[in-house]
Amino acid sequence: MTVLRKHLYWSLVVALVGAGTANALPPYGPLQITGNLQSQTLIRHPDIDQYQFIQNRNTLRLRLDYEWLRDGRWLDTFSVPWVRTSHLFLLYRGVYDSAYDIAPGGQLRGILGQPVGRLADIPNGARDGLKFEDKLREAYIDLDLRTLPLSFRLGRQQVVWGETDNFRMLDRANPLDLTWHQTYESWDDLRMPLWMIKGLWRIGNLGPLSDTFVESYWNPGDWAPAKQGFMPNYPWGIPSTSPLNGLVGPAPALYRSLYHGTTLFDQGDYVRDPIENSQVGARVSFIIPQGVQFTLNYFYQRWAGDDGTNYAPVKALTTRAQIKDAAAHQEAPAIFIAPYVHTAGMSVNYSEDDYTQTVYRMETVYDFGVPFSDRAKKAPLISPVRDQIYGVTKRDMWKGMVAFDRPTWIRTLNRTSTFFISGQFFWHYLINRESTFVGNVDPRTPSRDKVREWETVATLIATTFYRGGTVVPFVSCGIDPMNTYNMYIGWTLDYYLTNNLIARVGQNFFLLPGKPPAFESWSIGGFNRGRSESLVRLTYQF
């Protein structure tokens, strides 16, 4: 591993030197090395007179595209007649966040305004793990067969399906890393790339259907649940300290780990191999003669816990035998769970150009057997987590989204480009909800989220271009009508100082009309209470 890392560093150095040499590599051709260096600083301002420096993330992304096989010739040397093209793709991401070294500011605040510690409180050893990242995020090979209408993508990759923007529904092949900032990062950075085999079969015309294709993937064990972190280690993570502090961990914690060695938001009671941890998904896409494009989707995956559902990540042991077994192994009487869930879904898009000049999008899924914490399933009296962690009841859920995209001339604001306006409305419906279901914010706080039958959220964004595309404003807002109209409003402004140097400034504001705050699923206002922030970002791309 050390050798590999050394090679990686040297490759980086060589690539950077190469990139810095004028015209060392043309932007096209079989081998392209590109990337960017980005510095992002976040200031949190929960109130008008409170400011807190919480992030200075410096990121290097390095990308290699190598079309090493073309017209059946690999590296212009070997004949591989059954392959038309093949392509190697590597994407490296290295991060250094100086906020962990500088450790500025005072107390960070949790969801109820409670103090949750300072960056300076994080032990030095832990800070190194938080401030650095060094990952070959993606590494895959594309193969396009010559004689069959088939293509494959083999390797560590992201698979993105569906019609939603920045919400999870059919886009669920790759769980999210929620320890990255949720609001100011692209989902390209939030998704955790996984080792997968993906195939696409181009069918073309099929009876009255056109552009028909079937796509499927198999993840042979390299799956992990959504990565989540707690404060103060992750100032933009779950807005509380870990509920397992003092319960699980090295001494003086009560227990060595959760039951069966499971770890919260990381490892369930399974081995990460093809037998116990395979994930699969398949979809068929087609266009009907009227121009409506459909996809029909199916997934069999473990529950990642990143689509806004107020699910149960941890289950209390409810039998005396299990509790005793846990105690015998110095394990807590609770287990992290990531059960398999069947999901069937569909997406639709249609461009209505005659009357509304609008693209309509729709997506819906039905999840079978999502786990919820159920207060009716209490742990026995002997359990030390009784009344804090409960047993689990599974229920089905129906989720959906309708959306529109419309390019719109607002000539008083911009004479040269349209405003791209896009609205989305999401819903979750929990079928046969029990009144004893409880939410999952933090069992130590007096308020816990309500698990509602219906959860909804609406979003609206607008963007346009000024000055030949060098100035790009973007505004967005979201509102949660089910939870006291919690609201989010944000804006960013990108300015292309040169073709390679981009400056971004932006702000997010979370507005909570209701008191006490409601802790809604989608992090619009309740979850991010007190997290209004300003951003400055500088990106150099090459």
Place this chain on the structure above:
Amino acid sequence: MCWLRSFVSFVVMSFVCVTVVLAPAGAVAPGDVITAANADSVVNQVSPGVLWCIKHGMNLTIGPYKRIVPPKAYVAATEKYAGQVKLGEAGLRLENYVAGMPFPNVDPNDPDLAIKIMWNFQYRPYFTDDYAWRNFAADTGALSKGAGMTVERSYTVRDNGRLFYNGRLYIDPKPELPNPERIRYKELTGPLLSPLDLKGIGLLNYRYIDTNEQDRTWLYTPALRRVRRLSSAQRSDSVFGQDTDTDSYMGYSGNIAWMSWRFLGEKEMLGSFHSQHSPVEFCPGAGDFAFCDVWEPRQTYIMEGISKLPQYAFSKRILYIDKETYSILYMDAYDHAGQLWKMWINQWRTVDRASANPSVTVYPDEQLFNPSFLMADIQLSHATRSWTPTKASSTGEEEFFNVGAEKSGIPESYYEVSHLIEAGR
């Protein structure tokens, strides 16, 4: 206010028509060089948009007129099938069209003259089976008088290809591919290779034979990592905020049914049809936003198109269509206040091979290569120029006509939504 605008439009259009009909031609001679200093000498032989470019530094070297003979297969198909072609409903459909030029003998007194010229433009020679423009570059930037272009953004794109489904002349199956959807052509643009923030973007568009059918458009967006459906109302919107829009490509790439067409006249204009430079040579100094090459007198149809679409960016376009090739010399586009807003100039090069030593093909007939084009926003003094081959091209052969989709480097399977997914990361 409306009546005033109508009156002003009437006066302006009357002036344009009178100018078009009465203006003297032939004011320049081979060997002349037209610069800002003597731009007024060609005021009646170029469009207002081209005149603006000359006054901002573009130079025209005048050459002799050279006749361009359409490809033999196209001429044969025209002779064989043109007699059976008729205009259909409201002039917006063709009946019995197979291949070649639908209306080779247009009559100036024909009440359907305008739409027939546009149908000829739709089925013009050279672009009959497949077409590819590969590894092209584009710069966009502000123009400052006397100082040239300050490049703000630079793009490189791997492919722009069109696969035509009907009217095919060279590659089997012809004259039509299996076509249950009644497609006229599919067009793929992408992936963008640079800059990095846009790398990977790909655009796919389907145009239908039935002009009542709206285009279908998809965009692969790397930031979202998915294919997004687009409204075809966006075709006149600027691409990434720079100066070009997809309807302006090649001078006009919109559906001819989206405009009400009017024939403004036939006139000798200057156009660049026998350029000598490939790769392109841009003008020195202030004119660096435009190509510098040979221009010649060309007999030209002048067409006015007024958009029927409520969301359309422009109130009208004036197309200057070469009578021999039915290709556009240049195009002027006007805003909704009737002011000249943007302009497009094509640089054409009529030769039988892309470069001295082509690796793919030497054509049996001369083809209309397009080494560069320019689109400028006159109101903002901003321009976008695009060209291929670039100086980095190893063969100089980046443009292909009717060689077969596979041979052109853009196989038929690339013109599908699934390919946008395959090509995306």
